[in-house]
Amino acid sequence: MTENMDGGRALIRALELEGVEVIFGLPGGAILPVYDPIIDSPIRHILVRHEQGAGHMAEGYAHATGRPGVAMVTSGPAATNIVTPLCDAYMDSIPMVVITGQVPYAAIGTDAFQECDTTGITLPVTKHNFLVTDARDIPRIVREAFHIATTGRPGPVLIDVPKDIVDPKNPRSAMEWYWPESVDLPGYRPLTHGDPVLIRRAAELILAAERPVIYAGGGILKARAAEVLRELAELTGIHVVTTLMARGAFPDDHPLALGMPGMHGNYTAVTAMQRSDLLIALGSRFDDRVTGKVSGFAPEAKVIHVDIDPAELGKVRRPDVGIAGDARLVITELVRAVRDLQAAGVHPPDRSAWRSTISGWQERYPLTYAPSEPGEALKPQFVLETLRDNTPDDCIVTSGVGQHQMWTSQYWRFNHPYTWVNSGGLGTMGFSVPAAIGAKVGRPDRMVWAIDGDGCFQMTAQELVTAASERIPVKVAILNNAYLGMVRQWQEMFYEERYSEVYLSPDLPDYKLWAEAMGCVGMRVESPDEVLPAIEKANAIDDRPVVIEFRTDSSEKVYPMVPAGMSNDDILVDPSQGEGGR
Amino acid sequence: MSGAAPPHHLLSVLVENKPGVLTRVAGLFARRGFNIFSLAVAPTEDDRFSRITIVVDAESAPLEQVVKQLDKLINVVRIDELAPGEAVERELLLVCIAAPPEVRSQVIELVGVFEGRIVSVGYDELVVSLEGSPEKLDDFEELVGNYGIVALQRTGRVALPKLRRRTPLEAVPEAG
Numbered sequence: 001m002t003e004n005m006d007g008g009r010a011l012i013r014a015l016e017l018e019g020v021e022v023i024f025g026l027p028g029g030a031i032l033p034v035y036d037p038i039i040d041s042p043i044r045h046i047l048v049r050h051e052q053g054a055g056h057m058a059e060g061y062a063h064a065t066g067r068p069g070v071a072m073v074t075s076g077p078a079a080t081n082i083v084t085p086l087c088d089a090y091m092d093s094i095p096m097v098v099i100t101g102q103v104p105y106a107a108i109g110t111d112a113f114q115e116c117d118t119t120g121i122t123l124p125v126t127k128h129n130f131l132v133t134d135a136r137d138i139p140r141i142v143r144e145a146f147h148i149a150t151t152g153r154p155g156p157v158l159i160d161v162p163k164d165i166v167d168p169k170n171p172r173s174a175m176e177w178y179w180p181e182s183v184d185l186p187g188y189r190p191l192t193h194g195d196p197v198l199i200r201r202a203a204e205l206i207l208a209a210e211r212p213v214i215y216a217g218g219g220i221l222k223a224r225a226a227e228v229l230r231e232l233a234e235l236t237g238i239h240v241v242t243t244l245m246a247r248g249a250f251p252d253d254h255p256l257a258l259g260m261p262g263m264h265g266n267y268t269a270v271t272a273m274q275r276s277d278l279l280i281a282l283g284s285r286f287d288d289r290v291t292g293k294v295s296g297f298a299p300e301a302k303v304i305h306v307d308i309d310p311a312e313l314g315k316v317r318r319p320d321v322g323i324a325g326d327a328r329l330v331i332t333e334l335v336r337a338v339r340d341l342q343a344a345g346v347h348p349p350d351r352s353a354w355r356s357t358i359s360g361w362q363e364r365y366p367l368t369y370a371p372s373e374p375g376e377a378l379k380p381q382f383v384l385e386t387l388r389d390n391t392p393d394d395c396i397v398t399s400g401v402g403q404h405q406m407w408t409s410q411y412w413r414f415n416h417p418y419t420w421v422n423s424g425g426l427g428t429m430g431f432s433v434p435a436a437i438g439a440k441v442g443r444p445d446r447m448v449w450a451i452d453g454d455g456c457f458q459m460t461a462q463e464l465v466t467a468a469s470e471r472i473p474v475k476v477a478i479l480n481n482a483y484l485g486m487v488r489q490w491q492e493m494f495y496e497e498r499y500s501e502v503y504l505s506p507d508l509p510d511y512k513l514w515a516e517a518m519g520c521v522g523m524r525v526e527s528p529d530e531v532l533p534a535i536e537k538a539n540a541i542d543d544r545p546v547v548i549e550f551r552t553d554s555s556e557k558v559y560p561m562v563p564a565g566m567s568n569d570d571i572l573v574d575p576s577q578g579e580g581g582r
Numbered sequence: 583m584s585g586a587a588p589p590h591h592l593l594s595v596l597v598e599n600k601p602g603v604l605t606r607v608a609g610l611f612a613r614r615g616f617n618i619f620s621l622a623v624a625p626t627e628d629d630r631f632s633r634i635t636i637v638v639d640a641e642s643a644p645l646e647q648v649v650k651q652l653d654k655l656i657n658v659v660r661i662d663e664l665a666p667g668e669a670v671e672r673e674l675l676l677v678c679i680a681a682p683p684e685v686r687s688q689v690i691e692l693v694g695v696f697e698g699r700i701v702s703v704g705y706d707e708l709v710v711s712l713e714g715s716p717e718k719l720d721d722f723e724e725l726v727g728n729y730g731i732v733a734l735q736r737t738g739r740v741a742l743p744k745l746r747r748r749t750p751l752e753a754v755p756e757a758g
Contacts, residue, residue: 131602186630187660311653
């Protein structure tokens with residue numbers, strides 16, 4: 001039995017069949033026909049105030065749930081506004097499907113109103129994109145898009161839909177409904193299982209190493225591999241660093257946890273990697289913010305590199321054993337291979353010296369800051385510690401990009417996967433508020449705090465109107481230091497304190513009034529004794545968004561720091577800790 | 583062809599025959615700063631697929647990364663990197679040569695030596711079609727250059743792997 005349908009209804013039905021529960025979007029001319037059937041669909045639509053917000057919400061949703069985020073916007077400027085989230089999702093391997101309207105097929109290439117070459121523009125920042133040319137292709141393309149976005153190395157997929165093929169008034173939209181049983185993509189066969197020979201070789205290296213470190217990346221979270229990672233670490237007794245994208249993939253309160261490596265990583269995580277004789281890179285990609293100067297990175301280490309994307313193996317550092325495959329499956333096999341070798345009597349060398357070296361670094365170089373004296377400005381780290389200690393252990397935390405992001409990644413204790421949502425690869429300022437909204441929509445049972453800087457907040461704050469009108473009770477902590485703080489820090493350290501265009505003013509805008517104008521509860525905190533009461537008040541509000549502006553010390557800097565382009569050996573610790581390890 | 587150029591690499595890329603695929607492939611080279619030396623693309627015997635033969639100037643290590651990135655394109659089905667000695671390469675050349683009556687017979691003789699074909703004749707010019715290995719075409723191009731080339735178009739090379747031949751003594755591999 002056939003069912004006649006139009007492309008617009010087919011698109012919405014295909015999304016329903018893909019299990020989509022929410023679309024973040026904003027309608028406009030070219031996408032109008034697809035918005036009409038949304039009225040009759042069980043899918044929830046969240047009307048954003050700017051298309052960039054829709055994209056970051058879809059990302060936040062995907063981060064928090066593991067399911068693909070979906071955003072839908074119109075053609076032209078709406079499509080260009082969502083390019084940033086697409087690129088962000090591409091860099092951080094976030095599964096996302098974005099649907100854009102397009103001018104009618106016959107008008108493409110005529111410089112029509114609100115026309116832009118969306119598939120052309122988004123080609124380098126999507127895992128794949130489609131320009132639909134025939135209404136009959138819609139169910140197949142939607143299936144393929146979700147399959148591509150969610151399998152292999154996840155990523156964003158865009159579907160560009162010309163208006164005529166979704167408009168029931170146009171004969172080109174007519175089609176017979178069908179739902180493909182499977183996808184047929186001859187050029188797309190994501191790897192899953194690793195090569196058993198290589199896994200065995202990796203297990204041998206692991207048992208032979210004297211100073212091994214597990215270098216866990218965001219791929220652990222994408223592969224739902226946190227449990228097997230823990231099994232591997234505990235079985236072998238090997239310490240684990242978790243990169244910015246992997247915070248939460250290994251519990252910070254675990255005795256083997258070393259915390260975050262990289263440019264603003266803690267001394268022990270950075271230095272353990274530097275001195276290691278075996279790096280076990282699992283779902284991590286040797287990002288420049290982790291390696292520092294590549295030629296000086298972990299010079300004595302052999303490398304085992306496990307990644308779902310074969311192009312990552314050898315891209316930055318040539319591995320001694322490179323295994324292409326899904327992190328969860330490969331680590332599971334690796335655990336088995338290590339057990340087999342242990343059963344056959346293979347045991348690692350004595351690592352007690354290495355363990356005591358590590359605990360020596362931890363004792364000597366913990367994260368630290370100088371608490372504020374009475375009358376001095378609030379320290380951002382103090383705000384974060386208080387927030388951390390007064391929120392549930394499974395609270396979801398999002399952040400923008402800059403100092404507040406680094407302090408949060410350092411000072412929060414992430415003990416559960418999928419509790420940390422941030423923009424790592426692209427470093428997108430303004431990510432925090434919309435990502436928090438998306439995360440809260442996906443996990444309404446969880447408390448969600450957006451940590452933000454004053455610079456970041458001003459980029460996407462309008463989405464709090466979305467949150468207020470949709471009753472999405474996120475909480476926002478603005479660490480207002482009146483500056484583009486990270487840029488200020490670089491100007492202070494590397495540009496002789498010549499502060500060029502980084503001052504933002506603490507009072508303009510008035511964040512409390514702005515929050516209230518957007519339908520949120522607004523608070524301002526200026527002294528340490530106000531911090532806890534404000535947080536407690538915010539935690540008690542569950543029917544609308546809350547914004548707390550914390551007036552923090554402008555001069556505070558993020559330490560430790562490996563200056564850009566330097567070797568990780570040149571790590572600068574907090575000035576109170578002296579010269580570092582060298 | 584210049585003598586000191588970086589090494590040529592020959593990639594035979596099987597792609598889905600869909601709009602925009604060439605842009606995806608060519609764009610990937612451009613984004614990574616590679617110059618495509620020549621490019622030939624046409625459908626294969628199966629009209630769902632096209633084959634792109636790309637000659638690219640690159641060192642091996644960066645090329646490996648491009649090939650891996652290329653392999654990530656959804657529409658790319660298969661990539662073979664063909665080593666120069668292990669590929670059959672062919673190219674077609676059309677050239678319009680200045681050939682006034684006093685030198686025309688010399689030109690025709692040269693075309694005969696190279697087993698080319700004269701496909702168009704004018705008062706002072708000839709258009710010649712020549713197929714062969716890229717090296718043969720290079721030689722021909724150099725020699726007719728003495729007479730004056732009015733216009734020249736080469737297709738870029740197409741290539742397939744050379745077939746492996748068993749020696750009579752070599753055992754036939756068992757099935758499975």
